[in-house]
Amino acid sequence: xxxxxxxxxxxxxxxxxxxxxxxxxxxxxxxxxxxxxxxxxxxxxxxxxxxxxxxxxxxxxxxxxxxxxxxxxxxxxxxxxxxxxxxxxxxxxxxxxxxxxxxxxxxxxxxxxxxxxxxxxxxxxxxxxxxxxxxxxxxxxxxxxxxxxxxxxxxxxxxxxxxxxxxxxxxxxxxxxxxxxxxxxxxxxxxxxxxxxxxxxxxxxxxxxxxxxxxxxxxxxxxxxxxxxxxxxxxxxxxxxxxxxxxxxxxxxxxxxxxxxxxxxxxxxxxxxxxxxxxxxxxxxxxxxxxxxxxxxxxxxxxxxxxxxxxxxxxxxxxxxxxxxxxxxxxxxxxxxxxxxxxxxxxxxxxxxxxxxxxxxxxxxxxxxxxxxxxxxxxxxxxxxxxxxxxxxxxxxxxxxxxxxxxxxxxxxxxxxxxxxxxxxxxxxxxxxxxxxxxxxx
Numbered sequence: 001x002x003x004x005x006x007x008x009x010x011x012x013x014x015x016x017x018x019x020x021x022x023x024x025x026x027x028x029x030x031x032x033x034x035x036x037x038x039x040x041x042x043x044x045x046x047x048x049x050x051x052x053x054x055x056x057x058x059x060x061x062x063x064x065x066x067x068x069x070x071x072x073x074x075x076x077x078x079x080x081x082x083x084x085x086x087x088x089x090x091x092x093x094x095x096x097x098x099x100x101x102x103x104x105x106x107x108x109x110x111x112x113x114x115x116x117x118x119x120x121x122x123x124x125x126x127x128x129x130x131x132x133x134x135x136x137x138x139x140x141x142x143x144x145x146x147x148x149x150x151x152x153x154x155x156x157x158x159x160x161x162x163x164x165x166x167x168x169x170x171x172x173x174x175x176x177x178x179x180x181x182x183x184x185x186x187x188x189x190x191x192x193x194x195x196x197x198x199x200x201x202x203x204x205x206x207x208x209x210x211x212x213x214x215x216x217x218x219x220x221x222x223x224x225x226x227x228x229x230x231x232x233x234x235x236x237x238x239x240x241x242x243x244x245x246x247x248x249x250x251x252x253x254x255x256x257x258x259x260x261x262x263x264x265x266x267x268x269x270x271x272x273x274x275x276x277x278x279x280x281x282x283x284x285x286x287x288x289x290x291x292x293x294x295x296x297x298x299x300x301x302x303x304x305x306x307x308x309x310x311x312x313x314x315x316x317x318x319x320x321x322x323x324x325x326x327x328x329x330x331x332x333x334x335x336x337x338x339x340x341x342x343x344x345x346x347x348x349x350x351x352x353x354x355x356x357x358x359x360x361x362x363x364x365x366x367x368x369x370x371x372x373x374x375x376x377x378x379x380x381x382x383x384x385x386x387x388x389x390x391x392x393x394x395x396x397x398x399x400x401x402x403x404x405x406x407x408x409x410x411x412x413x414x415x416x417x418x419x420x421x422x423x424x425x426x427x428x429x430x431x432x433x434x435x436x437x438x439x440x441x442x
Contacts, residue, residue, distance in 0.1 A: 051082055052082055052083070052084060053083045053084070053337050054083075054084045054086055054334075055083065055084070055085050055086065055112040055113060055332075055334055055337060055338050055341060056086050056111045056112050056113070057069060057073065057086070057088065057111060057112070057113040057114070058088050058089075058090055058104075058110075058111035058113070058114045058115075059088070059089060059090070059115070060089070060091065060092045060095035060096075060115070062092075064293075064360055064361075065360055065361060066089065068355070068356060068360045069085075069087045070087045072085070072345055072352065073085025073086070073087055075352075076341055076344065076345070079344075080340075083337060083341070085341065088111065092270075095115075096214065096215070105329075105331075108331060110129070110329050110331065110332075111329060111332075112328065112329055112332040112334055112335070112338040113326060113327070113328060113329070113338050113341065113342060114327060114329065115324045115325065115326055115327070116130070116160075116161050116324070116325050116327050117215075117322065117323075117324055117325065117397065118152045118325075118396065118397040118398060118399050119215045119397060119399075119400070119405060120215070121152075121153060121155070121160060121161060121327075121399060122155060122399045122400075122401065122402075123402055124160075124327070125155050125156075125160050128330060129329060129330055129331070130160040130161065130327050130328070130329075130330060131160075131327070131328040131329065131330040131332070131335050131338070131339065132158045132159065132160060133159045133160065133161065133162065133328070133339060133342070133343070134157075134158050134159045136159075136339055136343045136347070137159050137347070141343075141347050144347075144367050144368050144369050145163070145347075145366055145367055145368075146366050146367075146368070148321070148366075148396050149163040149166065149366030149367075149396075150163070150366075151396065152325070152396050152397070152399070153325050155399070160327055161325035161326060161327035162325060162326050162327075162342050162343065162345075162346045162347055163325045163346075163366045164323070164324070164325065164326060164345075164346040164353055164356060164357075164365070164366070165324060165357055165361075165363035165364070165365065165366070166321050166322075166323045166363055166364040166365065166366050166394075167288045167289045167290055167321070167322050167323045167363050167364075168288060168289050168319050168320070168321055168364070168386060168390050168391065168394055169219075169220065169223060169286060169288050169309060169319045169320055170287070170288070170289070170306045170307065170308060170309060170319065170385070170386060170390050171185070171186070171192075171284055171285075171307050171308070171309055171310060172274060172277050172284065172285045172286075172287055172291070172305070172306045173185050173195075173277075173283065173284045173285075173304070173305055173306070173307070174199075174277060174280070174283050174303060174304060175304065175305045176303040177199050177204075177283050178195070178199070178283075181198050181199060183195055183198060185305060185307045186284075186307070186310045187307070187308075187310055187311070188310050188311060188312070189310050189311065189312045189313075189315075190313070192207070192284075192310040193253075193256070193257060193260075193262065195283070195284065196257065196262040196263075196283065196284065197260065197262060199283035199284075200261070200262055200283070203280075203281070204280065204281065204282065204283060205262070205263065205264035205282045205283070206257075206262040206263070206264075206282070206283055206284065207257065207263055207264065207282065207283070207284045207285070207286070208263075208264040208267055208276050208277070208281070208285040208286070209221070209263070209264075209271060209285070209286035210271045210286075211263065211264070211265055211267075211416055212271070213412075213413050215405060215409075216271075216272065217409055217412055218405055218408055218409055218412075219322055219397060220271070221250075221254075221412060222320055222397075222398075222408075223309055223318050223319050223320045223395070224250050224253075224254075224309070225247075226318045226320075226395060227250075227309070227311045227312055227316060227317075227318050228244075228246040228247060228249045228250055228312060228315055229244055229245070229246055229247075229315070230244040230246060230247035230249075230250070231244070232398075232400065232404060232408055232433060233400065233404065233433065233437070237437065238437055238438075239433075239434045239437060239438075240429070240431075240432075240433035240434045240437070242426055242427075242429055242430035242433065243430055246312075247426050247430070248422050248423050248425075248426035249312055250312075251411075251415055251422035251423075251425050251426050252423070253312070254415065254416075255415055255416075255422045258415075258416055263416075264276070264282050265416070267281070267282075268281055271285070271286075271287065272288070272290070273291075274287055274291035274295060274299065274304075275294075275299070277302075277304060278294075278295075278298075278299040278302045278304065286309070289361075289362050289363050289386055290361055290362070290363065292362035292381075292383060292386075293361050293362050295382060296362075296381065296382075304382075305382070305385075306382050306385050306386070307389070308389050308390050308393065317393045318393050318394070318395055319390055319393055319394045319395075320394060320395055320396075320397055321394035321395065321396050321397060323363060326342050326345070326346060327342070328342060347367075350365075350369045350372075351373070353365055353367060354373050354374055357370070357374070358374055358377045362383055364378075364391060401436075401440070403436050404433055404436060404437075407429060407432045407433050407436065408429065408433075411425055411428075411429040
């Protein structure tokens with residue numbers, strides 16, 4: 001195990017830029033209920049027990065998703081009465097940047113259990129914060145997980161988190177707007193641009209996708225780069241892949257979209273929120289499977305459809321597969337119990353992870369047994385479009401070093417706001433990434 005001295009991990013951590021079922025109500029005691037019933041339903045009564053273990057799970061989730069984590073903790077306590085799961089909330093702004101979360105790790109009071117993504121797991125591992133889970137993954141458990149999902153949490157031969165969801169991107173659109181103009185949902189970039197032009201009007205943008213500088217921006221734009229046959233990093237990892245033919249195609253296309261005023265440059269809310277489309281602010285929105293439950297409930301009356309991401313002429317259909325992973329703090333005094341909890345929750349019986357990906361939200365499970373248990377749940381409404389037309393075209397979100405991700409994000413900002421010429425931008429981004437990779441090898 002590498003040295004875990006504070007000075008080894010504090011500095012890298014401070015540079016981290018983190019991406020990005022209703023709760024069962026506790027029964028109330030009544031005159032007919034005995035003390036034992038009350039204790040079972042209210043485990044906090046026994047907190048004074050010195051043998052009791054309290055695990056802190058830090059979550060940025062809200063609404064039904066946050067309630068799920070509290071519910072999950074209650075279920076674990078029922079099976080393990082000496083363990084309490086305390087679910088603590090942190091705003092997504094704090095979680096995706098550095099303030100409260102990183103301060104907690106730096107002070108030695110970080111959560112026992114927390115969430116990572118492919119875009120952040122390498123930095124947490126380099127900082128020595130993640131506890132390896134390799135020993136917990138028996139051959140039988142490994143067999144149940146998709147290889148790509150395990151690769152997304154594996155570094156240096158060690159597994160550092162449990163993947164529990166696979167989220168894909170698609171193009172959502174306002175069906176009523178398309179019907180009114182007599183046009184079909186776009187399948188190509190040319191059709192995407194034409195539709196955005198036809199549907200743009202005062203107060204309504206043609207297309208919304210992430211324009212804010214963030215790790216999520218990389219996530220949303222990478223599939224469009226991949227569709228051209230280019231990549232940020234070459235297969236051998238020694239140079240950038242932006243010297244591939246057509247690598248500048250993506251930069252040219254979206255610069256033209258921006259110049260023509262077809263992009264929503266100032267969305268009213270985070271672009272992960274499908275409410276931008278549901279409210280009529282935009283005609284089309286690049287977003288993910290996580291919005292399906294909102295469309296099935298809160299926005300069920302809105303005329304919204306979804307199609308695969310449009311592709312350029314000669315390009316290949318491809319989307320990106322992301323999703324959060326759950327990990328354990330190496331410095332936790334209860335790391336062993338925390339490992340038992342995360343494995344119980346998402347590497348045990350399929351009912352618990354299935355509840356997360358089908359009832360609380362919609363996502364695909366990285367486990368074969370959970371997908372089999374889900375069955376027809378993946379064929380309902382808009383889910384069917386993802387299942388039959390998008391699922392299977394995905395590439396995993398890459399584990400790029402922070403410097404590489406930052407170079408790409410900066411290039412997108414220069415494209416959208418800095419007036420950089422697309423061809424020059426592709427060439428300069430190639431040089432920056434290649435120089436960084438070369439320096440890293442020295």
